[in-house]
Amino acid sequence: MHEVGLVDGVLKCAIETARQAGASRIISVRLRVGDMREVVRESLDFAWEAMREDDPLTAEAELVVEEVHPRSVCLACGAEFDHDRWHLRCPVCGSGETSAIRGRELDIVNMEIETPD
Ligand SMILES: [Zn+2]
Incomplete structure (x- = not known):
């Protein structure tokens, strides 16, 4: 479950940023996650709920996730196309040589913090 490592990294980064800003608590953290990362949303939320309590700064922080749908460009014909996690082949020429x-x-993306007056 790589969501645990992901949440750990996000929390550490958020906490460090919040400390530097002199925040008293973090209200929310907005994350942008591409579909190709194969992050399981339920696991992500579960890890977040469990791990945010380790630090008073993040104990009540909300995790907001923006999901990004994949898009690639074909290296053979130059067509750009949207696709899902499994269908990476160019729909125009059929080439498998594509770049995300x-x-x-x-x-x-950003985070909302509360600072003492
Ligand atoms: Zn193509």
Whole structure:
């Protein structure tokens, strides 16, 4: 379950950023996750609920996930196309030589924090 490692990394990064900003708590963290990362949403939420309590800064933080649908460009004919996790072949010329444009994201987009007055 690589969601545990993912959540661990996100929490560490969020906590460090919040400390530097002098936050008293983190309200929410917005994450952008590409479908190609094969993140299981239920596992992600489960790991988040379990691990956020380890630090008072994140104890009540909400995880917001933006899912990014994959898109690739064909290296043979240059066509751009949307696809799912399994169908990467170019629909125009049938080539399997493609390069991902999006769908591999794994980024913290932003976070909402509360600071003492
Ligand atoms: Zn093509």
